[in-house]
Amino acid sequence: MPRPLAGIDRFPRIRLGHAPTPLDAAPNLGAALGIELWIKRDDCTGLALGGNKVRQLEFYLGEAQARGADTVLITGAVQSNFVRLAAAGARQLGMDIHIQLEERVDDADALYRASGNVLLDRLLGATMHSLPSGEDEAAADAALERLARSLADEGRKPYVIHLGIDHPPLGGLGYVLAANEVMEQARARGFGFDAVVCASGSALTHAGTLVGMRAIGETMPVSGICVRRDASRQHPRVAGRAAELAAMIGRSDVFDESEVDVSDEVHPPGYGKLNDAVREAMSMAARLEALLLDPVYTGKAMAGLIAHVRSGRIAAGSRVLFLHTGGLPAIFAYAARLAP
Ligand SMILES: Cc1ncc(COP(=O)(O)O)c(C=O)c1O
Known part of the structure; x- marks a missing residue:
């Protein structure tokens, strides 16, 4: 029988992270929410404090090396985790690294500009x-x-690692593989998930996870929580990226646009900006589970998960997988804004 993800093999890949990352139960936070909560610890991928972008970079830097590159260029927000991890990956492969930091946050203070990812x-x-x-x-x-x-x-x-959607979503292949990895871990424990929740920014983690799940026959909703733009703009982005990924692995049959699930209730006031729901999510995760979340991505994604449970969109008692995508260095850059 052909392997369902065999189409990925034609893309060059370099191993940068430690996989499989742990799949941890979160019984205290789960009990507080009335669900069975599991966390995929992609904050523990290794490589310079880790995060979801490590899996994505395995494909970009794989391509860079296959093309004989000696210098990597990447763009992102001042506190970008992707930029920090591209720098780390490039260094590990003996390449030079140029980073372009974009002014996306209008209330940036001195810590934002010097600590966290910038320091790294x-x-x-x-x-x-x-x-x-x-x-x-x-x-x-x-x-x-x-x-x-x-x-x-x-x-x-x-x-060049491009940001725009007019370039192939190579990094999303990392999450096609991650979906398979986490389902192998779940199956070994004898269960599946009723829902998956993750942050949805460039959309490659979200789209890759969705396509990866469908390619191995998993049908649960994969809910993306908007962290970068509102749902009306994020929805077509996820749909487009997922369709491209499915085509890239030769599995266009597994993706249907009607399955794209994004929500933006906890996104305002915008990218990289805190709100009370994010503060509550970060605090609950830390106090109940010693689970650290970042203010820009995973804090917002957990706030979205909590909102879905409270609204009934995720039913009480469901077994839910939260993708912890990392981002923890930014906590220190947000110290002044996170102070009680
Ligand atoms: C920590 C963290 N989580 C989630 C995301 C969002 O992932 P994606 O860009 O694949 O949608 C990012 C993006 O930079 C991130 O740094």
Whole structure:
């Protein structure tokens, strides 16, 4: 019988993280919410404090190495985890790294600009550039391309990790594989999940998990909690990325747009901004479970999970999988805003 994920084998991949990551029960937080809660610990992927982007970078840096690149370029928010992990991955592979930090948050303080991921970017020796605006993905990619051309003129072999949706969603393949990994762990314990919840930003984690689940025959809802843009803009993005991923692995049959599930109740006031629901989620997870969440992604995603349980969208007693996608260095950059 053909393996359901055999289509991934044609994409070059470099192992950067520790997998499988743990699948942990969260009985105290689960009991407080009236569900059976499990956490996929992708904050424990290894590589420079870890996170979901490690699985995605295994494919981008795999391609970079296959093309003979010696320099990686990436763009992201000032406190981007993706940027920090691209720097770490590039360093591990002996490559140079240029990062472009975009101004996406209008109330940035001194800690935001110097602590957390920025501190780690510096430690990793990344060459830093800045972009005054953070809302235009095409402009951010175009600025990176210009930088890549000037590096090529100097004799470097640059590889650009693009942000925009006009480039293939390679990183999502990491979550197609992760879906299989977590279901193997669940099956070994003799159960499945009624629902999966994760943060939905670039959408590659969300779309990859959805396609990965369907490719191995799992039918539970995969709920994405908006962390970057509202649901009306995120929905088509997830649908498009998922359709591309399904096609890339030769399994277009497994994806149907009607299955895309995104919600944005806890997203306001916007990307990287705290609200009371996020504060409550971070505090409940820490106090009940010693589970640390970040203010930008996983805190918002857990706030979305809690909102779904309270509204009945996730039924009482359900067995729910929460994807912990990492992001913990940002806690320190948000210290002033998180202070009671
Ligand atoms: C910690 C963390 N969680 C979740 C996400 C969202 O993942 P994706 O961009 O694949 O939607 C990100 C994105 O940067 C992240 O850094």
